Amino acid sequence: MSMQNSKKFSLFELLLIIGFTLFSIVVLYPFWQTIVISFSDPKQISGLGMNLWPESWIPDAYQYVFSYGSIMKAYVNTIVRTLSGTFLIVAFTMLAAYPLSKKDLPYRNTITIFFLIAMFFSGGIIPDYLLVKNLGLLDTRWALILPSAVNVFYIIIMRNYFMTIDKGIEESAIMDGAGYFTILTKIILPLSKPVIATIALWAAVYHWNEWFHALVYMQDDAKTVLQIIVRDMLTAMDASQSENAAAIGAGGGSGNLLLANVRAATVMISIGPIVLVYPFVQKYFIKGIMIGSLKG
The missing domain is CATH 1.20.5 (Single alpha-helices involved in coiled-coils or other helix-helix interfaces)
Structure with a gap:
């Protein structure tokens, strides 16, 4: 048997x-x-x-892509934006989620409802633009980072995760004289690696792929991001030829390229860093989502 x-x-x-x-x-x-x-x-x-x-x-397609305009500077701008934007999103999410995880927080439900209303309703593109302009952020890197620094969905996910942590750990730390900020940084955060890694991955993917705000807020090409340069490059090639027509030489007389060559090369260049980062946070990803989405 x-x-x-x-x-x-x-x-x-x-x-x-x-x-x-x-x-x-x-x-x-x-x-x-x-x-x-x-x-x-x-x-x-x-x-x-x-x-x-x-x-x-x-490698002609890659040679052409890296020789196009200021793509290397845009690559650096995108990396800086992704790192700084991800850091701010994670930091603000933790600072908002930790107090909301306390059931004895005054007006906790009111604050949560206020956040939820802001998540479902927004002013739109024109009010956003006017706000960024009045704050003096136009044509600065802060215009790409600050407006997205607070995400209510991320706050709810992290708040729910914090609520699953045993309250006895915090009570013991308070009896030993630890303050709330010390508890957050020394106890809660080390226990919250899965949800922090999940939020960081979401934030990094958003900042790496997002291009619309750069198109609206940025005027200086030296401060633009990779996705805008890639978009302009493909648009310029697509306007001059069809996808199967002979295209621009790859600089050095190595032959003609097709638009398909360049598109494939830009895809690989664009997704490369995210693909390299994902395996390191993947082990936390499922756990962070599941625990953070269960408890209300």
């Missing part, structure tokens, strides 16, 4: 492995195909089909 159960379990494991392997291939193939197109000879792209390996690895 035990041998039969062992065989059935082994067969189930085999089917599970095969299923997840096929699923992984389906998920990873478009990503790999993008890499192949970005390095392929333009003459091979139209007949590339399901080829998993280019005949020759040609």
